[in-house]
Amino acid sequence: MPYIEVNNDFAGIRGLMAFRPETAEPLGALANILLRDTEGLSPAERELIATHVSYLNDCYYCHNSHGEIACYYLDGNRELVDQVRKNYEQAPISAKLKALLAIAGKVQQSGRSVTPADIGRARQEGATDKDIHDTVLIAAAFCLFNRYVDGLGATTPTDLSTYAPRAKQIAERGYGNHIFSSPQPA
Amino acid sequence: MAYRPETAKPLNELAEALLRDDDNSLSRGERELIGTYVSSLNDCFFCQNVHGSLAQHYLQCDMPYIDAIKTNPAATPLSDKLKALLSIAASVQKGGRSVTTAQIEAARRQGATDREIHDTVLIAAAFCMYNRYVDGLATWAPQDRQFYVDRAPRRAAEGYIDYDLHK
Numbered sequence: 001m002p003y004i005e006v007n008n009d010f011a012g013i014r015g016l017m018a019f020r021p022e023t024a025e026p027l028g029a030l031a032n033i034l035l036r037d038t039e040g041l042s043p044a045e046r047e048l049i050a051t052h053v054s055y056l057n058d059c060y061y062c063h064n065s066h067g068e069i070a071c072y073y074l075d076g077n078r079e080l081v082d083q084v085r086k087n088y089e090q091a092p093i094s095a096k097l098k099a100l101l102a103i104a105g106k107v108q109q110s111g112r113s114v115t116p117a118d119i120g121r122a123r124q125e126g127a128t129d130k131d132i133h134d135t136v137l138i139a140a141a142f143c144l145f146n147r148y149v150d151g152l153g154a155t156t157p158t159d160l161s162t163y164a165p166r167a168k169q170i171a172e173r174g175y176g177n178h179i180f181s182s183p184q185p186a
Numbered sequence: 187m188a189y190r191p192e193t194a195k196p197l198n199e200l201a202e203a204l205l206r207d208d209d210n211s212l213s214r215g216e217r218e219l220i221g222t223y224v225s226s227l228n229d230c231f232f233c234q235n236v237h238g239s240l241a242q243h244y245l246q247c248d249m250p251y252i253d254a255i256k257t258n259p260a261a262t263p264l265s266d267k268l269k270a271l272l273s274i275a276a277s278v279q280k281g282g283r284s285v286t287t288a289q290i291e292a293a294r295r296q297g298a299t300d301r302e303i304h305d306t307v308l309i310a311a312a313f314c315m316y317n318r319y320v321d322g323l324a325t326w327a328p329q330d331r332q333f334y335v336d337r338a339p340r341r342a343a344e345g346y347i348d349y350d351l352h353k
């Protein structure tokens with residue numbers, strides 16, 4: 001049960017967004033640009049960064065929601081998603097993505113934890129300024145989303161099979177208002 | 187933000203809706219104080235000065251008072267409701283899971299509404315993003331604190347939508 005009466009039974013952040021559509025609008029727009037832009041990082045890579053940061057923040061709802069969306073883009077490769085959550089340096093992903101995940105992990109601790117060496121490693125592996133910018137902002141944004149969800153005790157489904165239909169909905173239709181205004185996919 | 191206007195737009199719209207929209211039972215000054223306090227806990231020089239100066243402008247107080255709030259809100263003459271909300275904000279800064287039912291109940295006892303609790307949590311969470319964005323990319327920030335105080339009245343009048351540091 002959320003700490004506040006949200007007057008709906010949407011899962012996770014959706015219930016909070018329905019409670020306060022004025023702030024939901026820019027939050028959805030931000031997620032759409034950061035996670036679905038296809039220039040530079042792929043949507044799968046973006047969702048993997050979001051999943052890793054949410055895992056570090058111990059946000060069950062977010063790391064499972066975004067992990068499932070990444071999984072959808074990765075043709076169901078749940079094992080890879082789980083490796084990126086817990087031990088990305090050993091995962092079969094590009095050296096560039098590993099360097100960006102290292103930056104994301106620093107941002108999760110604090111903006112001030114990012115070092116010139118972290119940025120240098122990413123550049124050496126071929127990351128562009130836009131890749132670095134988007135990685136920092138995705139990681140920072142999930143430090144918002146994770147705190148929003150857990151700080152208000154949002155409804156968190158524990159049955160993991162319920163995450164796939166919502167992931168499919170997001171992957172196919174994006175992060176618009178429909179995620180808290182239309183009936184939830186089952 | 188100037189580097190990536192596509193993301194600046196929703197970031198500014200979020201700040202406008204949370205901090206400046208007058209359809210809110212928390213005053214602009216109170217909301218800016220929540221942002222300032224969290225930015226101070228995150229040790230973000232730029233954000234605590236931009237938003238501290240705005241709070242100072244709205245509350246018609248001086249910089250030492252803002253600094254006293256950042257150091258220990260409980261020891262200041264703020265309302266008990268705002269102190270309870272700042273305590274929730276401090277927990278959000280540590281992590282969403284740090285917020286306790288007891289803190290929520292304490293805020294309610296001081297008259298905080300669901301919407302006020304919602305906005306406090308989201309303002310605190312949003313500053314955990316803004317602070318990391320600013321410091322994670324090592325953005326340039328003027329070191330003279332008066333720079334921010336001088337710009338606060340114009341920022342307050344014009345809002346966040348067309349945010350420009352130098353205006």
